[in-house]
Amino acid sequence: MKPARPVVPPGLLCLLLLLPLAAPAQTSRPRARASDLGISFGGTPGALNAITDVKGVEVGHTTLHSGGAAPGAPQVRTGVTAVLPRGRDAVAQPVFAATYALNGSGEMTGTHWVKESGLLSGPVMITNTHAVGAVHEGVIAWAQQRNLTWELGLPVVAETWDGMLNDIDGFHVRPTHAMQAMDAARPGPVPEGSVGGGTGMVCHGFKGGIGTSSRRLPAEQGGYTLGVLVQCNYGSRRLLSVAGVPVGEVITDLRACYTGAQPPKGPFFSQMKPCAARAGVTPTHPEGMGSIIVVVATDAPLLPHQLDRIARRVPLALGKMGALGEDFSGDIFLAFSTQRTLPVDGAPAASVAMLENERLNPLFEATVQATQEAILNAMLVSDTMTGNQDARVYGLPHDRLVQVLRKAGRLPPAPKPKPGK
Numbered sequence: 001m002k003p004a005r006p007v008v009p010p011g012l013l014c015l016l017l018l019l020p021l022a023a024p025a026q027t028s029r030p031r032a033r034a035s036d037l038g039i040s041f042g043g044t045p046g047a048l049n050a051i052t053d054v055k056g057v058e059v060g061h062t063t064l065h066s067g068g069a070a071p072g073a074p075q076v077r078t079g080v081t082a083v084l085p086r087g088r089d090a091v092a093q094p095v096f097a098a099t100y101a102l103n104g105s106g107e108m109t110g111t112h113w114v115k116e117s118g119l120l121s122g123p124v125m126i127t128n129t130h131a132v133g134a135v136h137e138g139v140i141a142w143a144q145q146r147n148l149t150w151e152l153g154l155p156v157v158a159e160t161w162d163g164m165l166n167d168i169d170g171f172h173v174r175p176t177h178a179m180q181a182m183d184a185a186r187p188g189p190v191p192e193g194s195v196g197g198g199t200g201m202v203c204h205g206f207k208g209g210i211g212t213s214s215r216r217l218p219a220e221q222g223g224y225t226l227g228v229l230v231q232c233n234y235g236s237r238r239l240l241s242v243a244g245v246p247v248g249e250v251i252t253d254l255r256a257c258y259t260g261a262q263p264p265k266g267p268f269f270s271q272m273k274p275c276a277a278r279a280g281v282t283p284t285h286p287e288g289m290g291s292i293i294v295v296v297a298t299d300a301p302l303l304p305h306q307l308d309r310i311a312r313r314v315p316l317a318l319g320k321m322g323a324l325g326e327d328f329s330g331d332i333f334l335a336f337s338t339q340r341t342l343p344v345d346g347a348p349a350a351s352v353a354m355l356e357n358e359r360l361n362p363l364f365e366a367t368v369q370a371t372q373e374a375i376l377n378a379m380l381v382s383d384t385m386t387g388n389q390d391a392r393v394y395g396l397p398h399d400r401l402v403q404v405l406r407k408a409g410r411l412p413p414a415p416k417p418k419p420g421k
Helices: 010-018 111-117 129-145 175-183 304-311 314-321 361-381 398-407
Strands: 058-067 075-084 095-104 124-128 156-160 209-216 225-233 291-298 330-337 391-393
Touching (some): 075 129, 075 175, 095 304, 095 314, 124 175, 124 291, 129 156, 156 291, 156 330, 304 330, 314 361
Parallel strands (some): 291 330
Antiparallel strands (some): 075 124, 095 330
């Protein structure tokens, strides 16, 4: 029997009309990705070079980007990202999964049951620090509509802090925004940069956000696909390294600043300088305080203890990019395999496969490669953003990055201009 459509009380309808509008997801990439610039971290990317290269995985975003025109009015720069391991049609079918935290100054709900059972049911949701509760509630409400509250009753919701660019204390993310992100989940290309949960994030002192990448193993190594999605909001500028080149030691300017007449208020902004004064090369806010969430998906037949080993390789990629697992950084990772876990035709036992441990090394390498590229994509696709309290964070300049990498021999020399006729 089809449930009756719920009636929205007039008072609640008025409240819904006052909520920040969800901006449409990006449909194009105005800024180049790492591969577009010729930057390689090794391995062979999948067709989309995204986590959705793993068959069945779907990603959706709800992006909130709004704010009053009056000086000092709160600016909303936040959102929600949803990763559905088996897509919406099979959202309740569990996958084998494991989690690992390099440093625990952050939150990812539902991990106790993932560790206990080795299974993940439902989506992986990513948002801002103060929105975890709203997104958690949204997943439950979405499950209620589909009679799946038992299966999706312990949602996985992860967070990073976007309080520099977003009015995080305004609690602008609501349960409906989480539901919209799940409804928006699709296979195919994944919008990156300042979208979804990554809208207001900062990475290595540049504008950060959502990034993704994938690797396809050759046939002799199984032909498996491994994909990564990150919400990048961690790291200091001076430690940023790309393909072994200390980029952060060369691009030392373009520091966070403010465009308004008054400096932003709050303990993290005491050193911030006006943009008109050119902030210089010294940090203008505490570095190493952010966080990063990493989701790794693969179609390789791995059991939970092997996925734990995959998740533990993510920090190797962070270290290559310049992370230290700083004291106030929440570096939390989840890995899952899309192989079937349910018994066939109601049988009491499921037949599952397990890749030999000796064959895991290529997947370890793919994890490190794809995670590095996903982090760089998060920065490359994100453009300069001005947000709450007129704070501004600059996008990573493509031309200067390419110049640094060319000088270090990591990219071929620029083609010489053709002589005029």
